[in-house]
Amino acid sequence: MTEMRIDVVSIFPSYLAPLGLSLLGRARADGLVELNIHDLRDFTHDRHRTVDDTPYGGGAGMVMMPEPWGAALDHILASDPDATPTMVVPTPSGTRFTQADAERLAGRPWLVFGCGRYEGIDQRVIDHYARRMSVEEVSIGDYVLNGGEVAAMVIIEAVARVIPGFVGNPESLSEESHSTRTGGPLLEYPIYTKPPTWRGLDVPDVLFSGHHANVSRWRRDEALRRTASRRPDLLAAAAGELSDRDRQALGESDHGCTGPR
Numbered sequence: 001m002t003e004m005r006i007d008v009v010s011i012f013p014s015y016l017a018p019l020g021l022s023l024l025g026r027a028r029a030d031g032l033v034e035l036n037i038h039d040l041r042d043f044t045h046d047r048h049r050t051v052d053d054t055p056y057g058g059g060a061g062m063v064m065m066p067e068p069w070g071a072a073l074d075h076i077l078a079s080d081p082d083a084t085p086t087m088v089v090p091t092p093s094g095t096r097f098t099q100a101d102a103e104r105l106a107g108r109p110w111l112v113f114g115c116g117r118y119e120g121i122d123q124r125v126i127d128h129y130a131r132r133m134s135v136e137e138v139s140i141g142d143y144v145l146n147g148g149e150v151a152a153m154v155i156i157e158a159v160a161r162v163i164p165g166f167v168g169n170p171e172s173l174s175e176e177s178h179s180t181r182t183g184g185p186l187l188e189y190p191i192y193t194k195p196p197t198w199r200g201l202d203v204p205d206v207l208f209s210g211h212h213a214n215v216s217r218w219r220r221d222e223a224l225r226r227t228a229s230r231r232p233d234l235l236a237a238a239a240g241e242l243s244d245r246d247r248q249a250l251g252e253s254d255h256g257c258t259g260p261r
């Protein structure tokens with residue numbers, strides 16, 4: 001029995017071929033994930049296999065028609081009538097997809113991804129299926145792609161790698177940037193390996209010291225500075241958990257240097 005079933009509906013099923021490779025390929029080989037890719041055009045009935053039409057109310061571009069989506073999704077649902085999937089629809093208008101969403105979705109037995117193209121999918125498709133299952137319209141970031149396929153692949157990779165038993169070493173998950181397991185919402189510190197000097201650039205001395213507390217302190221300081229510089233939003237969210245020593249590393253101490261009297 002597999003841990004998770006994933007179905008993906010797209011008019012470009014071959015775009016999803018990378019899901020058969022590498023990390024996800026191993027999850028499939030290990031029997032953790034069953035992946036089924038469906039061509040939306042197989043659920044049309046006209047000679048030209050039409051999936052789009054002009055928008056009511058006017059405006060630029062085309063809208064994906066509801067009928068092929070209804071036929072495709074009903075076909076997928078009919079394959080296991082006793083189960084209810086969670087539907088995920090990538091869209092720039094969705095809620096922001098985060099690591100917390102990846103970990104939440106990793107606990108679901110069945111995910112169905114609907115990949116839109118053009119200006120998107122007729123809203124009634126989402127509204128209809130939301131009456132019978134959880135439907136999540138999600139955005140992977142504030143930029144616009146040509147369709148939902150690449151976003152679906154991003155989400156599937158993020159979900160698959162946190163399915164219990166997927167990554168060999170569970171510690172390699174909890175130490176990452178954006179992990180929601182450790183509660184350390186900072187970016188990761190810089191990392192180095194051999195050789196000690198490369199093209200005139202040295203590995204920081206503290207990493208050779210063997211002094212574990214100094215190494216840990218240096219890494220935290222670097223993570224704090226990096227987060228302040230690159231992701232001030234994350235640092236603001238962590239503000240309540242910063243120690244006086246953390247604030248000193250950030251140059252946010254009161255600079256009075258008098259201390260309590």
Ligand code: JDN
Pocket residue numbers: 090091092115116117118119120139140141143144145146147148149151
């Ligand atoms: O995540 B995206 O930028 C995205 C774009 C489009 C889409 C779904 C997702 N459907 C049509 C454009």
